Amino acid sequence: MGSEARKRSREKLKEQREKERRSARRKKNLLVVGIAAAVVLLIVGVGYAVMTSGEDEGYEGELAAQVLQEDGSVVMADEGVSVPVVEVYADYQCPACRQFELLNGDLLKERAASGEAIVHFRPVSIFAQQPTPISSNSLRAGAAARAAADHGVFVAYNDLLFENQPAEGRAGFTVDELKEWFRQTDADESQASEFDERVDAEAEIVDRFTEEFLPDLTADATEEIGEETLGTMVLTDLLAWGADNGHDPSFLDGTYTGEIIDATGTAYTRYSGDNMFRGTPAVYINGELLDNNSAMTARGLSEAIASASAGEVETEPMGDGGDAE
Amino acid sequence: MTDTLDDTPKAPTRWETIQPWISLACRLGLAAVLITAAVTKYPPALSIQAVEAYDLFPTEVARLIGYTLPLFELALALLLLLGLATRYSGAVGAILMVLFIAGIVSAMARGLSIDCGCFGGGGQVDPEETSYGVSIARDVAFAAMGAFVAIWPRSPFALDRVLGLYR
Numbered sequence: 001m002g003s004e005a006r007k008r009s010r011e012k013l014k015e016q017r018e019k020e021r022r023s024a025r026r027k028k029n030l031l032v033v034g035i036a037a038a039v040v041l042l043i044v045g046v047g048y049a050v051m052t053s054g055e056d057e058g059y060e061g062e063l064a065a066q067v068l069q070e071d072g073s074v075v076m077a078d079e080g081v082s083v084p085v086v087e088v089y090a091d092y093q094c095p096a097c098r099q100f101e102l103l104n105g106d107l108l109k110e111r112a113a114s115g116e117a118i119v120h121f122r123p124v125s126i127f128a129q130q131p132t133p134i135s136s137n138s139l140r141a142g143a144a145a146r147a148a149a150d151h152g153v154f155v156a157y158n159d160l161l162f163e164n165q166p167a168e169g170r171a172g173f174t175v176d177e178l179k180e181w182f183r184q185t186d187a188d189e190s191q192a193s194e195f196d197e198r199v200d201a202e203a204e205i206v207d208r209f210t211e212e213f214l215p216d217l218t219a220d221a222t223e224e225i226g227e228e229t230l231g232t233m234v235l236t237d238l239l240a241w242g243a244d245n246g247h248d249p250s251f252l253d254g255t256y257t258g259e260i261i262d263a264t265g266t267a268y269t270r271y272s273g274d275n276m277f278r279g280t281p282a283v284y285i286n287g288e289l290l291d292n293n294s295a296m297t298a299r300g301l302s303e304a305i306a307s308a309s310a311g312e313v314e315t316e317p318m319g320d321g322g323d324a325e
Numbered sequence: 326m327t328d329t330l331d332d333t334p335k336a337p338t339r340w341e342t343i344q345p346w347i348s349l350a351c352r353l354g355l356a357a358v359l360i361t362a363a364v365t366k367y368p369p370a371l372s373i374q375a376v377e378a379y380d381l382f383p384t385e386v387a388r389l390i391g392y393t394l395p396l397f398e399l400a401l402a403l404l405l406l407l408g409l410a411t412r413y414s415g416a417v418g419a420i421l422m423v424l425f426i427a428g429i430v431s432a433m434a435r436g437l438s439i440d441c442g443c444f445g446g447g448g449q450v451d452p453e454e455t456s457y458g459v460s461i462a463r464d465v466a467f468a469a470m471g472a473f474v475a476i477w478p479r480s481p482f483a484l485d486r487v488l489g490l491y492r
Contacts, residue, residue, distance in 0.1 A: 032488055035411035043400035044393050051369055051392060095377060095448050099370040102388075167380050168449040169438075253449075296370040 009108035054299030059106035085311035086173035092141035102164040118193035145201035153185035236265025286311035348480035359402035363395040365445030375447020390406035408483025415474025
């Protein structure tokens with residue numbers, strides 16, 4: 001009887017000890033997990049704070065003057081300043097361009113407004129030869145941005161296009177949307193009706209170009225000069241070949257669609273060596289191509305501008321009062 | 326105090342000898358993968374673009390993921406390297422891979438042709454150039470590594486051991 005009781009109490013003690021051990025273990029586990037979670041939070045939190053610290057809150061102030069250039073590009077700068085020239089090549093259908101604009105668009109506005117930079121917007125259409133709707137979206141938006149520049153609201157319109165960029169391969173930048181966004185800028189109603197007319201006309205040109213002209217031309221060229229050579233030709237070269245081979249591109253003359261195709265072709269030949277234009281977004285300071293770490297971070301771009309010397313805008317302003325301020 | 330409960334010394338089995346080293350290899354391997362994935366996602370603007378290409382999140386959420394996912398990957402890699410909360414780090418790593426796989430499968434199912442953006446890159450590619458199969462297979466292997474660590478967290482060179490866990 002006595003030994004029975006002792007045995008039982010010993011077992012109880014054992015159980016008790018085991019329980020304590022388990023609870024201590026659980027506590028330790030919890031502590032370690034807590035420490036680990038704290039480490040993760042610290043790294044993510046501090047990292048996020050550091051990476052976003054250079055980003056501006058957004059720029060709502062007055063914009064520097066926007067001057068339309070002869071080639072359809074737009075220079076945003078205070079008059080007569082002698083500061084670095086930041087050239088931005090972008091395609092409205094290009095997702096990385098959208099990210100550049102969302103990240104650094106306001107920084108550029110701010111630098112231009114404070115007289116620290118001359119910002120040269122050079123819209124291009126590197127996607128003009130992609131399948132529709134990628135090509136047509138890109139061209140329609142480019143032409144619309146050019147039409148907005150006629151009314152001195154390029155920068156605001158440029159923002160709106162990137163904010164509303166359709167996913168690649170989806171229909172978007174519809175004529176109705178393009179018109180509606182124009183009305184969200186400072187333009188007045190008479191400008192809006194002029195803009196509408198232009199956008200309607202350009203949309204027809206874009207359709208003709210992307211749905212009939214270019215597929216026919218490409219098919220012929222593939223047959224005549226081979227896919228391989230064709231792959232190395234920029235669109236403007238292909239158009240020149242087509243002009244000599246029964247594909248008259250003159251319906252593009254005088255259109256903004258044609259203008260953005262030309263601007264894209266010129267971009268490919270403007271630079272050489274390391275500065276070669278290869279795709280968008282391409283950001284140049286005084287003709288020097290920035291790498292991604294500079295162009296695609298707020299701090300990188302800010303430092304690149306601050307450390308550059310004064311540059312020259314290479315284009316001439318449009319002579320015929322094309323710019324309205 | 327001597328403990329006579331379960332300390333009966335017996336020769337370790339082959340598995341008991343090998344397993345800690347496999348766990349260590351999985352820890353280090355997964356950490357290396359996560360660090361590579363995090364570093365190649367820089368700068369964040371391009372990582373955001375890769376997230377947006379999945380077309381699953383609103384702009385602000387995509388932006389947040391674009392910034393914090395690489396940081397989270399780095400932090401998880403650090404835990405695995407240190408061997409801190411090994412079981413949970415491994416489990417979270419495996420879950421993360423399963424989430425990635427779900428994302429890729431959803432992109433595939435919706436007929437998107439994107440790069441997974443797993444190791445930088447991301448965004449649209451030509452339909453012939455998608456490599457969903459490879460990406461998924463890769464992530465399955467990484468998930469298996471995480472799962473192994475979660476199931477058998479006992480491994481050498483781990484802070485957990487110093488703290489008295491998984492001895």
